[in-house]
Amino acid sequence: MKKPYLTEETIKQAFTFLKSRKDHAHTMKNKEWESEFENSLRVIEELSARKR
Incomplete structure (x- = not known):
């Protein structure tokens, strides 16, 4: 299986x-x-349900 591009870490970096x-x-x-x-x-x- 390929490594996912969108991980919690990459979302945080972005x-x-x-x-x-x-x-x-x-x-x-x-x-x-x-x-x-x-x-x-x-x-x-909104997409990641990540709050500041």
């Missing part, structure tokens, strides 16, 4: 990466990117 990108967009005052990263984080939370 969440951490997107959170850092959202924070960077906020620092750069890029509201469009910030909202896109926030949306991505929300999708991951």
Whole structure:
């Protein structure tokens, strides 16, 4: 059987990466990117039932 791509660890890594990108967009005052990263984080939370 192939190794699954979506594991709890890879989901956590993706969440951490997107959170850092959202924070960077906020620092750069890029509201469009910030909202896109926030949306991505929300999708991951909803799909994985992961809470902040």
